[in-house]
Amino acid sequence: MTRWARAEGWEPAAGRPADARTLAQDARDGDPVARQAFRRAATAVAAGIVCASGLLDLDDVVVGGGVAGAGDLLFTPLREAVADLAGLAFIRRVRIHPSRFGTDAGLLGAAALALRSTP
Numbered sequence: 001m002t003r004w005a006r007a008e009g010w011e012p013a014a015g016r017p018a019d020a021r022t023l024a025q026d027a028r029d030g031d032p033v034a035r036q037a038f039r040r041a042a043t044a045v046a047a048g049i050v051c052a053s054g055l056l057d058l059d060d061v062v063v064g065g066g067v068a069g070a071g072d073l074l075f076t077p078l079r080e081a082v083a084d085l086a087g088l089a090f091i092r093r094v095r096i097h098p099s100r101f102g103t104d105a106g107l108l109g110a111a112a113l114a115l116r117s118t119p
Contacts, residue, residue, distance in 0.1 A: 001067070005037040024070040038070065039077045046081030053091045060095045064105025068098045 002010075002023050010033040012022045027034035049061050067074060079096055086092040099105035 001037045001041045004040065005033050008033045008036070010034055010037070020067050020070075024067075024073055027070075027073055038073050041067070042074055042077035043081045043085075046078055046085055049078075049082055049094065049096065050085045050091055053086070053094045054088065057090065058094055060097060062097050062099050062105065064099030064101060064103070066103050068105075069102065071098070 001020060002018050005023055006018060010023070010026070010031065012018050012026065016022045023034050023037060027038050045063065049058075052058060053061070063075075063078070075096065075098060082094065082096065083092055086094075101108050
């Protein structure tokens with residue numbers, strides 16, 4: 001997201017890192033390029049959710065990682081994009097949740113799967 005935003009003219013204020021956290025803060029502050037970066041990312045993630053939901057008949061999707069910490073800045077356009085992209089009613093009903101485990105979500109999920117599949 002930050003690479004795209006910078007290519008589109010976004011620059012963090014002096015002394016601030018050009019990272020997703022700064023991009024999120026600038027989006028919350030109304031920077032149009034930063035806001036568009038989140039909408040663009042949400043659409044890309046939504047496309048993946050729609051495809052996976054169609055193949056696997058998912059009821060719930062949990063999104064984790066650092067960018068999930070952006071909250072509604074990510075989740076509102078994500079849910080809207082899923083609704084727009086989903087052609088089948090059962091996909092439009094997929095519930096999308098932020099992970100309660102933040103950046104450790106993938107690691108904890110892999111550990112849980114490994115523990116369940118151990119005889």
